[in-house]
Amino acid sequence: MAVSSMAQNKTEKVSSLRRLLARREVITFALLIVAFFISSRLSPYFLDIHYIFDATSLYTEIGVMALAMTFVIISGNIDLSIASMLAVTAVSFGLLYTRLGIPIPLAILLALIMGAVLGMINGLIVTRFKLPPMIVTVGTLALYRGLGQIFLGDHAVTGFPESFYGLDMRYVGNSPVPIPLVIFLVLAVIFGLVLHKTSFGRMVYAVGTNQEAARFSGIAVDRVKIVCFMLSGLMAALGAIMMSSRLASARYDMANGWELDVITAVVLGGTDIDGGQGSILGTVLALFLIGVLRSGMGLANIKIEYQLVVIGSLLIMSIIIPNIVRRLRQM
């Protein structure tokens, strides 16, 4: 009896190891290691800890948006308007402060609320009219950025107080860790816990897996979707604040095209574009992967053009490789 239970324990350990390795995030992690290695080869400056930390600051805005986008995509939707929400909330935030004289903390709060409301509008249109999220958010992508344009035209809002800007230059105490990175990591932990450990997160997965069955099981499907869209808007607003601080200005064309970077990060991290599968860990790893690659290439003076090609190819590879692996395993 003892022998067979030992054998059983061993097979259990082997199978749980195998299951760990089969997780999608492993591929992203492997790519991250490779990217790290390549980047350090490309330039000796890469391994400087200060540089690494500073470089990550640039991607924290995309990062916080990607956290929310992970929720949206897992729930079976997509939000192409996220970068536009960033722009219009940034512009509004700037105007609230400079034109209406609203103190910065209150303006931040109002901007965050605005983001949530814009996200809620997305959610309401999708659920109330049962429209495909892709086309609705293509519409709001134009609508919201257009709104930013109407508010501010071609100008930039400047004149933020010194206490506000330069967030990316602020560090935790005396360490080289920049504050935006801390914000991102804290949020990543929160989002991760909510997605994987709470009932709401379970509902998000359920809605993305089989919306009808989820509804039949008593889950408020529409409400779950709307909350995910609101999170997207909220994080866009947060990104707007962070970006305005970093650039010390706000314009309607901020973050132009960033929705694609955000989606790339989420999909690269293993989230299934059709919903029902994915993880925050994957998204975080993918963000680091993109960050490492971009900054590594930047350091090596590789032109932005090549970077675009690399990121685009990476995205496609991240889908093709698991497909091929699966097909090989079946043979």
Place this chain on the structure above:
Amino acid sequence: MSEQEPLLSVRGIIKRFGRAQVLTDIDLDLYPGEIHALVGENGAGKSTLTKIVSGLYPPDGGQIILEGKPITVPSPAAAQHMGIALIHQEPLSFPDLDVAENIFIGRQQRRGIAIDWAKMYTEAQRLLDDLGVAIDPRRRVRGLSIADQQMVEMASALSLNARMLIMDEPTAALTPSEVADLFIIMRRLRDQGTSILFISHRLEEVFEIADKISVLRDGEMVGQVQPAASSREEIVRMMVGRPLSALFEKEQMAEFGEPRLEVRNLTTRGLFYDISFQVRSGEILCLAGLVGARRTEVARAIFGIDPPSSGEIWIDGRRVQVPNPKIAVQLGMAYVPEDRQKHGLLLPMRIDQNMTLPVLQEVSRLGWLNTSMEGQLARDWQGKLDIRMRGPDQSAWELSGGNQQKVVLSKWLLTGPKILILDEPTRGVDIGAKAEVHHLMSELAHQGIAILMISSELPEVLAMSDRILVMREGHMMGEFSRDEATQEKVMAAAVGQIQLEA
């Protein structure tokens, strides 16, 4: 009928799926000008056989012989070219294309290189006229009833000069009047020399329309009879291998409790009208009828999935509104849906995660999930319902039909419902699990739960119900108590021969 060569024969057909042998050594002859019914329980292999003949699957052994010559059927398109056409239970149509194009897609008439629409419409009209159906070939398929879509599929088959029509449960989604129309057309086609292979679960229909009946059981051909020389009992015996009466019966209860669920004048325009009934604690009320009677729609209205346009729902003597399933659960209702794979389960998710979906707030504290509790719940119910599963972390799609149904039942039973709605609870479930489910239902009733059951299987209806409410095309047709109900009475009401007494 004179001695003639069969149009299509199969000899020694074998089919395996993985390690399961689904068909063993099947021989069958299909003659022109004949309606040949294929019957058997769920899982007997009827669909698999038709899929092999129509080119969807290749056989693992045996031969298909068309007009004396052995053939291979590599694809459905190839089968069509050989004159073998499959009419699907749920028609495969292109909703935004018009009827004529649905008939001719892929081979539309041409003049030169351009499609000749006028010719296509004329041809389509001719085919539809030949069938005797009044469908406008220029209209879009979207909006056509299932019966009409089947007609379009048949027109398509005829346009390919199909000599053999295979119809897989064509009447499952039809109203009785549509079935009658379908049979007229089938008889006409038969008289014109077409060979028709017809799968059905409904023995009454089979006896009405078939010239021959072949019975499959567990992947083997049990025998072939002529309807006139046989009886339903004999067929059932061949299908099941045991007499009809060996079905579990609900234990009688001394008395029932208070009415738990009451509906009054429930109506949704276009679906069902004026439905009123009550279910008492400890009672099993069955909504009986043929498919298309709109019983599921009533259940969905009560459970809040598609709230009714008018009428009242009362629970425990209080009038309630049920705008969505979440409220329904809070009110103590549970609904085990008809389509367990589409609506009952989230197949890719784990068994324990499936089970706790309606009660997430119970297995979490302030939102934080207690996953060990979930796993324990799953193990508890594995024991209670004897579910054959590897563990709580197994994916639901790996389970067999019967075990999947048990998971769905567990999911709903653990909400502690006062009212349980079961929609075709034993469909697609093997005989052994069927008995277990019935036993469970009886126990639950004894515990005081009010059960509303929807079933299309008469033996199940009669064995398990305390009262039977028959519906037809959205209307209540009759009510019978356990003692006074017989299969004939229920069926008569289901096809519309009795009016509800006041």
Place this chain on the structure above:
Amino acid sequence: MTSQAQTMNTSRPSNVATILAKFRETGILIFLAVLVIIATLVERRFFSLHNFENILLDISILAIVAAGETMVIISRNIDISVGSSLGLCAIVVGLMFKFNPGVPIIVGLFLGVLLGAVLGSVNGTLVTQFRVPPLIATLGTLSIYRGLVFLSSGGRQVDPNDIPPDLIAMARVGPLGIPWIVIVALLISVLVGLFLRYTHLGRDIYAVGGNPVAARLRGIGVNRVVFLTYLFAGALAGLAGVLYAGRYGTVNPADAGVGFELTVIAATVIGGTNILGGSGTILGTVLGSLLLGVLGNVLAITNVSGFYQKFAQGLVILLAVIIDAIIHNQLQSRR
């Protein structure tokens, strides 16, 4: 025959769906007419030949690309890389002319179409052979092609001097005073429209988008059809790229075609093509392009701040799909 009367009972009337389609096209035309009237009242300059020519030139490029995108969307897919493809073909052909000044423009046009077809084939292969979801595949190629635009140009622009005068002339002159670019756009629209209506492959595109499972069972080569729609979309984007160089006289790698795919998809969807596949017409897409073009022009010329452009675009898209949805839901519930 008694069967006749009874079969009709459970089916819903057909005419509503067709009426809806016509309704949409008329709706767009009415909206256009209203726009034109208001615009002319506010600003006389609007109703001039010169202005109309401008509008037509703008929408010609849009209509050509949108014709390709329409085919992709009808087949239940999407292509968001068309803007980058346009840019890449514009710059490559532009550079080709720059370093080979004597080459006839027909060669340039041909090269553009060919290159575009290759770019489209990559998309098609990713989607059909490698099973990459269309949104991801074209998102990836959007980046890759845009990167290639920069790489090819080496950061430099293509100037008006580099572009053959014949090509630039295509935006100015043409038969009956209608610029050649517009003629080309018209021809393409008509050809694609005829293709979709009167050829087997064209109808197969609808079938694949309407019910891919049924299409396969009926013997339609689904992969082949999808691959070809991407190839066509790429080829048309390539053609539009070359014409773009002629129209604007300059190709700025950071600008050419950036964000264009969204306008293209908007034109398609406003024109009545269902984003979920299975239905749509080139006529609708042309009307959608016309609507977007006129709207943009009206906003600019009536001195409404040009900054209302994007907002108006977004609003029109949302209104179009929401109204569609409302009417659809009405149809579903009415029995």
